[in-house]
Amino acid sequence: MYFRCILATIVSVCVVVAIVVVGSEPTSVDLCSWQSRTHPDPLKGNQGNSSHDTYWFTHTSDVDKESQKHHFIFAIKNKHSVNYLPAEWLRGDSQVQVAFSRIIPEGCGANDFETFLSFQEDPKAIINYGPLKQNKKNAPLYVEVEPHKTDAGQRGPQLKSRIIADLHEVGQDKHRLHLEFTTELEGREFTYTVTNRGTKNEVFMIPAFSIAWDKVGKVTKLDFRSRWMTQDGVFAARANREPERHIVRMAAPTGFREKLVQVEVLSRERKPMATGQITVYLPVLKD
DSSP, X not given: OOEEEEXXXXXXXXXXXXXXXXXXXXXXXXXXXXXXXXXXXXXXXXXXXXXXSSOOEEEEEEEEEETTEEEEEEEEEEXXXXXXXXXXXXXXXXXXXXXXXXXXXXXXXXXXXXXXXXXXXXXXXXXXXXXXXXXXXXXXXXXXXXXXXXXXXXXXXXXXXXXXXXXXXXXXXXXXXXXXXXXXXXXXXXEEEEEEOSSSOEEEEXXXXXXXXXXXXXXXXXXXXXXXXXXXXXXXXXXXXXXXXXXEEESSOEEEEEXXXXXEEEOTTSOEEEEEEEEEEEEEEOO
């Protein structure tokens, strides 16, 4: 482990960078082959019937109960043998749940996360697909239900999130995107990790996460230890299968809340090529 000081872009404090090396766990995950284990039943659908159609894909939204947690899954499977699939799955309020710029033929685009939040069905969700998202398909999904309360405790158990996709950037090789995120809280220390199990280095943004910590940093002292920082609110994850930590320690007592925030994985041109949701704990300052 070594440390060095860099300039943080989220708050004007010195950031301590820590590289933490731990054993890797190679995984092969296909969320497009997800099998539901608990109530409720998965919400499934399809567009097209064979590769003779211009587009042929299936979509699945599910929630499994795991102890006190709920495990949400959203998956789009491109079943076409030749054509790429640009697709975005929108909630009924037009917010993006998941989106992928170009899922390769017979590839998968998926997002899953753990949460203590409850759920409900959104029957008005749709999938827009095609190069200009010009085609529309009804595609109900499950969404989280956020309570209007703050947790006054000092511990948030670890929650995991993933965004996984078989993608092709124009002018680039096909590649496997596989980012795993965790969030946990112990006392006044918020710990986040990202592990890149994909085939290349990735850069990503979490706008709501950055904005939230920026606001907190304006009213209380924060101590950062991070390997995520790059610049302009863009973070980096090296393809080394090792968890890279972003730790924030609060100087002031705080409550916290669990929040789903959008993550955008960016192409070489810094355009979103995959969008999903991850669970994070965020501080709520006491009055």
